[in-house]
Amino acid sequence: MSVILKKHVEKFVNIDEAAFQEVLAFFDMIPVKKKENLMEEGEFCNYHFFVEQGCIRKFFLKENGMEQTTEFALEHWWMTDNFAFERREQSGFYIQAIEPSVVLRISHDNRAALLREFPFMEHYFRMIYQRAYAAAERRIRFLYELSREDLYLHFADSYPQFVQRIPQYLLASFLGFTPEYLSEIRNKLRS
Amino acid sequence: MSVILKKHVEKFVNIDEAAFQEVLAFFDMIPVKKKENLMEEGEFCNYHFFVEQGCIRKFFLKENGMEQTTEFALEHWWMTDNFAFERREQSGFYIQAIEPSVVLRISHDNRAALLREFPFMEHYFRMIYQRAYAAAERRIRFLYELSREDLYLHFADSYPQFVQRIPQYLLASFLGFTPEYLSEIRNKLRS
DNA sequence: CGGTCTCTTGACGGAGTTCAAAGCTAGTGG
DNA sequence: CCACTAGCTTTGAACTCCGTCAAGAGACCG
Numbered sequence: 001m002s003v004i005l006k007k008h009v010e011k012f013v014n015i016d017e018a019a020f021q022e023v024l025a026f027f028d029m030i031p032v033k034k035k036e037n038l039m040e041e042g043e044f045c046n047y048h049f050f051v052e053q054g055c056i057r058k059f060f061l062k063e064n065g066m067e068q069t070t071e072f073a074l075e076h077w078w079m080t081d082n083f084a085f086e087r088r089e090q091s092g093f094y095i096q097a098i099e100p101s102v103v104l105r106i107s108h109d110n111r112a113a114l115l116r117e118f119p120f121m122e123h124y125f126r127m128i129y130q131r132a133y134a135a136a137e138r139r140i141r142f143l144y145e146l147s148r149e150d151l152y153l154h155f156a157d158s159y160p161q162f163v164q165r166i167p168q169y170l171l172a173s174f175l176g177f178t179p180e181y182l183s184e185i186r187n188k189l190r191s
Numbered sequence: 192m193s194v195i196l197k198k199h200v201e202k203f204v205n206i207d208e209a210a211f212q213e214v215l216a217f218f219d220m221i222p223v224k225k226k227e228n229l230m231e232e233g234e235f236c237n238y239h240f241f242v243e244q245g246c247i248r249k250f251f252l253k254e255n256g257m258e259q260t261t262e263f264a265l266e267h268w269w270m271t272d273n274f275a276f277e278r279r280e281q282s283g284f285y286i287q288a289i290e291p292s293v294v295l296r297i298s299h300d301n302r303a304a305l306l307r308e309f310p311f312m313e314h315y316f317r318m319i320y321q322r323a324y325a326a327a328e329r330r331i332r333f334l335y336e337l338s339r340e341d342l343y344l345h346f347a348d349s350y351p352q353f354v355q356r357i358p359q360y361l362l363a364s365f366l367g368f369t370p371e372y373l374s375e376i377r378n379k380l381r382s
Numbered sequence: 383c384g385g386t387c388t389c390t391t392g393a394c395g396g397a398g399t400t401c402a403a404a405g406c407t408a409g410t411g412g
Numbered sequence: 413c414c415a416c417t418a419g420c421t422t423t424g425a426a427c428t429c430c431g432t433c434a435a436g437a438g439a440c441c442g
Contacts, residue, residue, distance in 0.1 A: 060332065068335050070328075082325035092332070115314075122313040123306075129320035134273035136327035137261075141251065141283070143334055144259050144367055148430070169388065176335055181430060183390050339398070360420065372398055374422050389438075399428075406421070412414095 002029065004052050005104055008076045012127045013120045023118060026110040032056075032097040038105070045084035045091035047105040051077050054101020055165060058093045059173070069173040072098075072162065078128060098166065148177045149185050193220065195243050196295055199267045203318045204311045214309060217301040223247075223288040229296070236275035236282035238296040242268050245292020246356060249284045250364070260364040263289075263353065269319060289357065339368045340376050 005027075006020050015023070029052070032038060038049060041060060049056070051073045058071040058079060070093070073079040081091040088108060097103075106114065115121050146154060152175055156163050163171065172182040196218075197211050206214070220243070223229060229240060232251060240247070242264045249262040249270060261284070264270040272282040279299060288294075297305065306312050337345060343366055347354050354362065363373040 060336075062336060070332060070335060081328075082321065083329050086321060086325055119310055119313070122310070122317050126313050126317035126320060129317060129324050130273065130277060133320050133324040133327060134277055136324060136331065137272075138274050140327065140331065140334075141261060143331075144261060145251075145253060167388075178431060179389070180391085180432085184430090187390075358420075369399060370421070371400085371423085375398090378422075383442105385441095387438105387440080389436105391434105391436080393433090395430105395432080397428105397430090400426085402424095404421105404423085406419100408417100408419085410415100410417085412416105 002027075002052055002104060004076050005050055008050075009124055012124045015120070019118075023114065023121065026114045027104045027106045030103045030105055032101050032103060034097055034100050037094055037096050038103060039081070039091050039093065039095040041092060041094055042090050045081045045089060046107050048078060048080045048085060048108075048111060049073075049095065050104040050106075051075055051079070052102040052104050054103075055098045056095055056101055056103065057098055057170065057174075058095050060093050067094075067173060069170055072166065072174065074161075074165075078132070098170070143176070148175065148181065151175050152182065152185055193218075193243055193295060195267050196241055199241075200315055203315045206311070210309075214305065214312065217305045218295045218297045221294045221296055223292050223294060225288055225291050228285055228287050229294060230272070230282050230284065230286040232283060232285055233281050236272045236280060237298050239269060239271045239276060239299075239302060240264075240286065241295040241297075242266055242270070243293040243295050245294075246289045247286055247292055247294065248289055248361065248365075249286050251284050258285075258364060260361055263357065263365065265352075265356075269323070289361070334367070339366065339372065342366050343373065343376055 002024060005024070006015075009015055009020065009023070027050075030038070032054075038056065039045065039047065053075060056073050056079060057069050058073075058081070059067045059069040062068050071079065079095060081093045081095075083089075084091045085108065115125070142151060142154065152171075155171075155175060168182060169179045172179045175182075193215060196215070197206075200206055200211065200214070218241075221229070223245075229247065230236065230238065244266060247264050247270060248260050249264075249272070250258045250260040253259050262270065270286060272284045272286075274280075275282045275284075276299065306316070333342060333345065343362075346362075346366060359373060360370045363370045366373075
């Protein structure tokens with residue numbers, strides 16, 4: 001049960017099996033089907049999710065009705081609407097499974113209790129957020145630095161596992177352009 | 192001395208004057224002149240900065256030689272190249288004062304020691320990174336959601352203090368467009 | 383096999399860039 | 413306190429990347 005979370009926590013703190021079981025008691029394990037939503041826009045954002053198996057994405061609806069994907073998460077990635085989660089507000093995003101997945105979720109209250117009871121989890125989450133923030137900063141830099149075409153090339157080069165696992169139209173959405181333009185890029189690369 | 196940091200730490204943890212003085216001993220206080228660099232691209236990124244007074248910015252050089260500003264920091268904001276700082280690598284950014292400023296800086300080693308010695312500072316930094324990450328996510332959403340023009344309107348509306356304090360060309364750079372286009376927008380708004 | 387979801391192709395349009403040049407503002411030294 | 417200069421802002425014209433729309437070709441699932 002939840003081998004992935006245990007391994008991930010162990011990367012940052014020393015924890016024995018008994019202690020890990022106590023930590024795990026704060027979580028629920030949720031299986032989700034492909035295209036099933038873990039969270040919906042407007043809904044109270046009460047959970048922080050950890051991907052134990054599979055792949056999920058976060059998106060919102062643009063004013064023209066199109067889905068704008070902003071994030072993917074594979075095994076051992078955390079995901080929520082962090083702004084809404086911290087402030088206990090309504091989510092501005094949907095979170096949806098791309099593949100059949102297994103997700104661990106912890107409620108806002110449970111996470112607060114977990115951190116109170118196990119101070120080493122403050123260290124764990126400090127590291128998680130520190131890395132997530134560093135990654136977000138890098139991403140913002142790429143958005144400034146690269147053309148759409150170069151964004152695709154860079155992404156395809158850096159995360160080949162994703163490109164295989166994710167449908168093209170979701171990739172285009174994540175990279176911030178249209179499937180039509182992605183098609184044009186791919187066509188150009190073939191020649 | 193360093194009233195701002197004390198107030199900021201107190202927002203998240205209970206700390207008395209004596210304990211704060213011990214914490215403060217891990218930092219150096221650095222005065223910087225306008226346009227002076229706190230960090231340069233290619234240099235080993237050994238410091239995490241806290242703005243005690245003034246205003247600083249982070250930028251990098253694009254391949255055409257233009258400076259691309261990615262972040263501003265006013266009083267009680269933290270700043271560094273987080274990716275490089277964590278991995279103890281060379282910085283990919285410059286950090287430069289926009290106004291005459293006073294900055295507290297802590298080295299990588301000192302921060303590690305601080306966190307070891309004062310576990311409540313793990314909580315403080317967990318909160319700092321959690322909020323910074325949430326803010327970065329919101330920013331990424333705006334970059335996807337808004338046109339350049341709307342980005343400007345939204346920013347001018349949300350952070351009027353900045354718009355007064357920062358030269359237009361830096362604002363344009365931060366928002367990801369050219370000073371010429373910003374000029375066009377402002378002209379349009381006048382009519 | 384039939385229908386819906388995904389990917390491709392091409393024509394057209396518009397938001398935003400680039401380049402060049404002129405006007406304005408503010409800091410600096412005499 | 414003024415004059416000079418460097419840096420900031422504005423204007424306009426030409427151009428480009430990329431979005432929108434429309435339609436067709438594959439591909440996957442029941």
